[in-house]
Amino acid sequence: MNLEEMQAAWQEMTEKLDAQNHLTNSLILDMTHEKIRNKISRIARYESIGAVACFIGATFVLLNIAKLDTWYLLGCGILVALYFIVLPLIVLRSIGKMRNIDLVNNTYRESLLEFTHRRKRFLSFQRFGIIANFFLMILILPVFGKLINGKDLFVNQSSEWLWFSCIMLLVLIPFSIWGYRKYSRMTASAEYLLRDLDS
Amino acid sequence: MTEKEIAFVKVIQDSEGIIYKIARTYTKTDDDRNDLYQEIVYQLWKSFHTFKGNSQISTWIYRVALNTSISQWRKEKKHGQKVDLNNLFLKQPEAYNAELDHRMTMVYAQIDQLNKIEKGIILMLLEGKKYEEIAEITGFSASNVGTRISRIKAKMKERIEKKTTL
Numbered sequence: 001m002n003l004e005e006m007q008a009a010w011q012e013m014t015e016k017l018d019a020q021n022h023l024t025n026s027l028i029l030d031m032t033h034e035k036i037r038n039k040i041s042r043i044a045r046y047e048s049i050g051a052v053a054c055f056i057g058a059t060f061v062l063l064n065i066a067k068l069d070t071w072y073l074l075g076c077g078i079l080v081a082l083y084f085i086v087l088p089l090i091v092l093r094s095i096g097k098m099r100n101i102d103l104v105n106n107t108y109r110e111s112l113l114e115f116t117h118r119r120k121r122f123l124s125f126q127r128f129g130i131i132a133n134f135f136l137m138i139l140i141l142p143v144f145g146k147l148i149n150g151k152d153l154f155v156n157q158s159s160e161w162l163w164f165s166c167i168m169l170l171v172l173i174p175f176s177i178w179g180y181r182k183y184s185r186m187t188a189s190a191e192y193l194l195r196d197l198d199s
Numbered sequence: 200m201t202e203k204e205i206a207f208v209k210v211i212q213d214s215e216g217i218i219y220k221i222a223r224t225y226t227k228t229d230d231d232r233n234d235l236y237q238e239i240v241y242q243l244w245k246s247f248h249t250f251k252g253n254s255q256i257s258t259w260i261y262r263v264a265l266n267t268s269i270s271q272w273r274k275e276k277k278h279g280q281k282v283d284l285n286n287l288f289l290k291q292p293e294a295y296n297a298e299l300d301h302r303m304t305m306v307y308a309q310i311d312q313l314n315k316i317e318k319g320i321i322l323m324l325l326e327g328k329k330y331e332e333i334a335e336i337t338g339f340s341a342s343n344v345g346t347r348i349s350r351i352k353a354k355m356k357e358r359i360e361k362k363t364t365l
Contacts, residue, residue, distance in 0.1 A: 001305045002359065003324075003352055009302040010325040016299070017216030028211045029204060031237045032244035103266040104246040104259075107338025108319050111266040196316055 044095050051088035058084035064147050072154060073146050076139045083136055087129055094122040113197055120190040127183045130176045137168060207247050211240060214260050217326075221261075224310055224322050225268040239264045254335075261336045265319050309355060317351050324348060 058081045068077040098118045101111050142153040145161060153161055200208070211218070222236040243263050250259050310318060323333045334341040
């Protein structure tokens, strides 16, 4: 189908649409009510659940920080708590920014630029998070080992924890590769759109 | 109804076709289309007071509707009432035309191949807008709009040729 044929079909559809007046006053007014918009984006919902889990983790570490009785365990504990607090906040903030685009004053090009830039930033944080998870795992094991079992894994390396680490890695590695690739593809598509907008 | 509501209802009733076409261009399923349609109407209502009549009302509608369409991602209804718009447009028995439906499926199949920038431009071109009007709404220069339209045409032609050689 070429452009002329598309235009002819479009024109016909427009005429049919213009001949129909389906929206009643009450239907339109219903659409203006906030209750209909009581929706939350799926991404924001998953990230919010993740953030709550992270905050619970951070609270647990901070409440028991006195149990981390060596400088290296204390250091790991502080880093874990910081990670659990800072990263979800950054991700939630970047989601919030994507949703706050000036729909009235922006032109289509400006909105696309803003939205795509923000989306790219959000995707970059997600990719960073995937890599950071491996470092978090290295830090989290001795901290939780000490807080839950009272064992210093730097001193007493037990086989249980070794197995636990291996299983975690087996789960984490394929998931991370899949996630990283997915986010990389999405970032590349956002970059392509930005280049196209500048051309 | 208040005066503002009466004026708004009139604007939407005059433009319901435009909103439908924009919502249709940026979505693939009926459910997403309904959501986007309602989101556009809601955003128009929210910004209705900002329309001062300096530009044409259609320019304002296009701008808000297009900006809403590109800044949406898949949303999921949590709770709350949803206005049922299913099969409201073109699927009505008195307006349904199988041949046009088939042609429009082909039109949207072509549009779906385009990126977001091109979708906005082709939509307005199909709406019969001049390059200057497209430029005003999109923020691209008129000459850039022309270049982009040529590129879209070339892309479509290439796709048709590819299809026929297969």
